[in-house]
Amino acid sequence: MSEATEPGMEMRQVPAPEWAGEEPLVFELGGDLERGPREVETGVADRPLAELLPGVALRASPAAVPAVPEPVLARHLGRLARRNHNLHQGIYPLGSCTMKYNPVVDEELARLPGFADIHPYQDAGDVQGALQLMWELERLLCEITGMARISLQPAAGAHGEWTGLRMIQAYHAAHEDTHRTRVLIPDSAHGTNPASAALAGLEVVTIRSNADGTVDVADVARHLDSSVAAIMMTNPNTLGVFEKDILEIARIAHEAGALLYYDGANLNALVGLARPGDMGFDVVHLNLHKTFSTPHGGGGPGSGPVGVAEALAAFLPTPTVERDGDRFLLDHDRPQSIGKVRSYYGNFGMLVRAYAYIRAYGSSISAVAENAVLNARYLQSRLRGIFPMAVASDSMHEFVATTKGSRVVGLRALDVAKRLLDYGVYAPTAYFPTTIPEALMFEPTETESMRSLDLLADVCAAIVAEAERDLDHVRGAPYLTPVSRVDEVEAARRPVLRWRRAE
Amino acid sequence: MAYLPNGAAERRQMLEAIGAASVEELFATIPERLRHPRLTLPEPLAEQDLVTELEHLASRNHPLGSLDSFLGAGVYRRYVPAIVRAAIARPEFYTAYTPYQAEASQGTLQTIFEFQSMICELTGMDVANASLYDGATAAAEGVMMAVAQTGRDRVVAAADLHPETLAVIRTYGRGRGVEVVTTDDVSTSVGAGDACAVVALPGFLGTVEELAPVAQAARAVGAISICSADPIACALVTPPGDLGFDITVGDGQPLGVPPSFGGPHLGFMAVRQELMRRMPGRLVGLTHDRHGRRAYTLTLQAREQHIRREKATSNICTNHALTALAATVYMARMGGAGMRRVAEISVQRAHALAGRLSALDGFELAEPARPYLWEFALLVPGDAEEFARAMRHQGIVAGLPLGRFDPDRREQLLVCCTETSTPASLNRYVEAASRFAGPVTVNR
Numbered sequence: 028m029s030e031a032t033e034p035g036m037e038m039r040q041v042p043a044p045e046w047a048g049e050e051p052l053v054f055e056l057g058g059d060l061e062r063g064p065r066e067v068e069t070g071v072a073d074r075p076l077a078e079l080l081p082g083v084a085l086r087a088s089p090a091a092v093p094a095v096p097e098p099v100l101a102r103h104l105g106r107l108a109r110r111n112h113n114l115h116q117g118i119y120p121l122g123s124c125t126m127k128y129n130p131v132v133d134e135e136l137a138r139l140p141g142f143a144d145i146h147p148y149q150d151a152g153d154v155q156g157a158l159q160l161m162w163e164l165e166r167l168l169c170e171i172t173g174m175a176r177i178s179l180q181p182a183a184g185a186h187g188e189w190t191g192l193r194m195i196q197a198y199h200a201a202h203e204d205t206h207r208t209r210v211l212i213p214d215s216a217h218g219t220n221p222a223s224a225a226l227a228g229l230e231v232v233t234i235r236s237n238a239d240g241t242v243d244v245a246d247v248a249r250h251l252d253s254s255v256a257a258i259m260m261t262n263p264n265t266l267g268v269f270e271k272d273i274l275e276i277a278r279i280a281h282e283a284g285a286l287l288y289y290d291g292a293n294l295n296a297l298v299g300l301a302r303p304g305d306m307g308f309d310v311v312h313l314n315l316h317k318t319f320s321t322p323h324g325g326g327g328p329g330s331g332p333v334g335v336a337e338a339l340a341a342f343l344p345t346p347t348v349e350r351d352g353d354r355f356l357l358d359h360d361r362p363q364s365i366g367k368v369r370s371y372y373g374n375f376g377m378l379v380r381a382y383a384y385i386r387a388y389g390s391s392i393s394a395v396a397e398n399a400v401l402n403a404r405y406l407q408s409r410l411r412g413i414f415p416m417a418v419a420s421d422s423m424h425e426f427v428a429t430t431k432g433s434r435v436v437g438l439r440a441l442d443v444a445k446r447l448l449d450y451g452v453y454a455p456t457a458y459f460p461t462t463i464p465e466a467l468m469f470e471p472t473e474t475e476s477m478r479s480l481d482l483l484a485d486v487c488a489a490i491v492a493e494a495e496r497d498l499d500h501v502r503g504a505p506y507l508t509p510v511s512r513v514d515e516v517e518a519a520r521r522p523v524l525r526w527r528r529a530e
Numbered sequence: 531m532a533y534l535p536n537g538a539a540e541r542r543q544m545l546e547a548i549g550a551a552s553v554e555e556l557f558a559t560i561p562e563r564l565r566h567p568r569l570t571l572p573e574p575l576a577e578q579d580l581v582t583e584l585e586h587l588a589s590r591n592h593p594l595g596s597l598d599s600f601l602g603a604g605v606y607r608r609y610v611p612a613i614v615r616a617a618i619a620r621p622e623f624y625t626a627y628t629p630y631q632a633e634a635s636q637g638t639l640q641t642i643f644e645f646q647s648m649i650c651e652l653t654g655m656d657v658a659n660a661s662l663y664d665g666a667t668a669a670a671e672g673v674m675m676a677v678a679q680t681g682r683d684r685v686v687a688a689a690d691l692h693p694e695t696l697a698v699i700r701t702y703g704r705g706r707g708v709e710v711v712t713t714d715d716v717s718t719s720v721g722a723g724d725a726c727a728v729v730a731l732p733g734f735l736g737t738v739e740e741l742a743p744v745a746q747a748a749r750a751v752g753a754i755s756i757c758s759a760d761p762i763a764c765a766l767v768t769p770p771g772d773l774g775f776d777i778t779v780g781d782g783q784p785l786g787v788p789p790s791f792g793g794p795h796l797g798f799m800a801v802r803q804e805l806m807r808r809m810p811g812r813l814v815g816l817t818h819d820r821h822g823r824r825a826y827t828l829t830l831q832a833r834e835q836h837i838r839r840e841k842a843t844s845n846i847c848t849n850h851a852l853t854a855l856a857a858t859v860y861m862a863r864m865g866g867a868g869m870r871r872v873a874e875i876s877v878q879r880a881h882a883l884a885g886r887l888s889a890l891d892g893f894e895l896a897e898p899a900r901p902y903l904w905e906f907a908l909l910v911p912g913d914a915e916e917f918a919r920a921m922r923h924q925g926i927v928a929g930l931p932l933g934r935f936d937p938d939r940r941e942q943l944l945v946c947c948t949e950t951s952t953p954a955s956l957n958r959y960v961e962a963a964s965r966f967a968g969p970v971t972v973n974r
Contacts, residue, residue, distance in 0.1 A: 049824045053644045053862045063868015069875050070953030071882035079881045080901045083738050084768040090652045094865025097613055108622035111637035115621035128533055129625055132577055141588025146601045147792030148930050156590030157791050170569055182663035183848040193705055222835035222845035227705045231840040269559040301564045324852030325638035326628035328794030366701035370666040370694035371792025383584055387532045389574040397553045398534050404556055405544040421559055448634045476535035477544055508633040510819040518817035518829040524657050525647040
């Protein structure tokens with residue numbers, strides 16, 4: 028076990044505070060159903076609503092949402108906040124999710140009135156700074172990915188995937204190549220890939236992985252014919268392994284008339300060091316909330332820009348941001364566009380944060396990938412004696428361990444995940460990729476210190492040692508979180524999805 | 531380096547532990563010719579320089595708060611109580627991830643459960659999900675649900691749906707071979723071949739129609755009825771659930787989220803019980819822990835992409851949890867009564883402004899026979915773009931020129947009032963507009 032002398036970095040179980048009973052729901056805090064907080068006066072000569080809204084049926088009574096007094100609401104939120112693991116508390120090693128630290132300054136910048144208090148329908152002359160930021164962000168992301176153009180519109184990675192596939196369909200249609208209805212997707216891919224393909228109306232063909240975790244080129248070649256619209260790949264893949272045959276795959280894909288799609292979920296391993304565009308990818312989506320550190324927000328809002336090679340630029344969603352001399356403008360007149368994929372122009376607030384993040388690193392951005400990979404490889408080296416690894420190949424920014432074949436027969440990934448929570452450590456992604464039994468997928472990111480990685484490794488070692496002595500105790504975890512293990516079966520069998528007033 | 535905690539000494543130690551001579555070695559699996567592209571990127575910035583740079587860009591925008599703004603059209607400048615901003619600025623909420631490990635994520639899970647519950651109360655529906663991207667994609671997801679539920683592939687949509695919503699429904703529909711037709715009279719147009727009827731509350735021009743007949747007509751032909759609703763409107767008028775709609779969707783931006791140049795906002799979706807398992811997106815359910823205490827967890831995940839892959843109800847993964855938290859705090863602070871009051875203030879001011887403007891020579895309501903809430907289409911003397919430009923010179927954003935969406939409405943402006951449109955700004959609007967009044971106008 029390594030020395031851990033930095034304050035707060037010693038391995039210890041973190042008990043839930045004494046207040047951790049049941050937190051009342053917002054409906055149970057004694058709020059007012061009849062009156063809201065004091066409001067401004069209308070300042071005009073009020074008239075009866077029946078006169079202003081003739082024939083419009085109004086509510087008989089207000090919606091049954093209580094107005095909670097501010098001090099009561101503040102404490103409710105304060106208590107709820109303390110029931111969340113978060114990045115200001117400790118490591119969040121969720122594989123594939125890239126839970127890196129979110130710079131505080133980016134939060135402040137996005138809240139500047141010049142960014143937060145502007146309307147999408149203001150005249151271009153009133154929002155030149157916003158349009159310039161979007162235009163510059165597109166250029167920076169093009170440079171980093173090696174793509175010709177990027178749409179900043181998609182609201183999340185999955186949204187970008189579907190947008191990208193729609194552009195691929197439009198490309199084939201424009202070439203009167205209308206029989207390309209299938210898309211090849213590796214068995215280790217994120218679930219969003221096949222779901223996005225289905226939403227685009229494409230048929231999914233699953234491609235096998237080799238024993239080393241990479242895509243089987245022969246299997247790709249076998250399935251490549253004139254019915255294939257695209258191959259979707261993640262590189263490094265979800266096992267954290269670089270697809271070493273990527274250039275060959277790109278070659279045979281293009282030869283068969285198919286396009287190559289890059290799922291940018293794992294770009295953190297490559298940012299500044301290698302570009303999907305150079306690998307032969309035609310369409311790329313990015314997750315700004317992963318690689319470029321916009322906060323995950325408890326599950327969004329994210330941002331999933333999608334980039335394309337020159338040959339697909341005509342199909343980008345409308346509008347695009349263009350520059351005319353020193354003026355920036357929105358171009359809605361794009362006849363070949365796939366159309367709008369959401370309202371307005373994108374999750375602008377997230378774009379501000381990502382832009383700030385990229386500008387902070389600038390030309391040194393490859394340090395992100397270097398440190399992300401170094402951290403992951405170091406953590407993996409520390410965990411090798413504790414868990415078997417899913418594949419023997421060298422991984423990059425993330426790796427998959429498994430509890431299957433560990434020293435303790437019957438130790439499950441779920442139990443390790445839950446026991447980790449008792450130490451104030453969030454669990455790695457469990458049971459993904461689905462091709463690996465009892466998978467634990469670790470992605471520490473570049474923002475963890477070596478001590479933090481040592482701590483995680485020490486905790487894992489302690490849990491396995493504990494399981495050797497007393498497996499049942501580990502299976503009963505967690506003990507020290509605000510609630511103990513949650514009954515997911517009850518939740519699914521008898522779904523209660525809302526509060527209801529007792530009859 | 532910006533946000534990297536390890537120094538040279540740690541990096542050396544770590545390389546040693548890995549057994550690598552250099553960081554470069556860790557990238558050896560990448561073919562040589564792909565490594566180290568020459569990138570043209572600006573120099574790194576110190577935090578102070580970064581702030582200066584971004585403040586400069588922000589200063590090239592004119593925030594609504596520095597103007598008298600009467601822009602609405604789907605994005606509203608409503609007053610946001612300070613506690614809303616304080617809540618979403620807490621790192622416990624904004625730096626957390628999707629609450630996969632329920633035991634360490636009860637804070638996020640409970641606020642989502644509260645969000646779902648309050649959206650149900652507001653819309654009059656049975657079940658709501660944890661949020662979607664925005665109102666337009668929520669409507670498109672609702673349409674896709676209806677297509678899956680009915681096995682039909684035609685959609686009848688009200689012509690006065692928000693143009694962005696209509697455009698997004700069309701884009702989603704094209705992928706699945708779904709035809710979208712628009713009409714001014716949905717209830718008589720919806721037929722046995724249709725998957726759904728989609729209407730808006732209020733319409734894009736701020737008007738409110740009688741919508742219950744649409745829900746009835748859709749039900750009679752086995753189609754799903756979908757209402758795209760403004761949440762503040764739902765606090766004032768009879769909500770879609772009470773009108774008989776099967777699905778209510780909408781944009782939650784008016785609930786405590788700043789305009790932010792169009793995003794991030796949040797979409798919401800609430801449905802009848804029977805459609806629960808067809809809903810896209812995350813759902814949080816109430817359950818118990820081993821000690822029998824109330825606890826919350828993500829549930830009914832068999833609908834979702836990470837379990838069902840290509841058979842999922844949608845491809846959505848990340849939703850808009852943090853803006854949904856803003857909406858949760860907003861709703862809890864305002865209550866149903868507070869939101870209704872905000873709606874009433876907006877109605878009173880809009881009608882007062884409309885009355886004063888239409889009293890000016892050359893100005894009149896474009897839809898005088900249709901009741902409206904806090905937005906109205908105003909006929910102005912001459913071209914609305916020119917009028918808006920001239921008003922802008924007075925520091926007034928007079929509204930949205932409607933010719934951008936409909937060439938027949940080139941002389942119309944969509945004008946919006948909320949509780950942030952002060953009585954003084956109303957006076958300034960009328961005074962500035964009166965200079966354009968008169969019997970003789972250009973281009974008319």
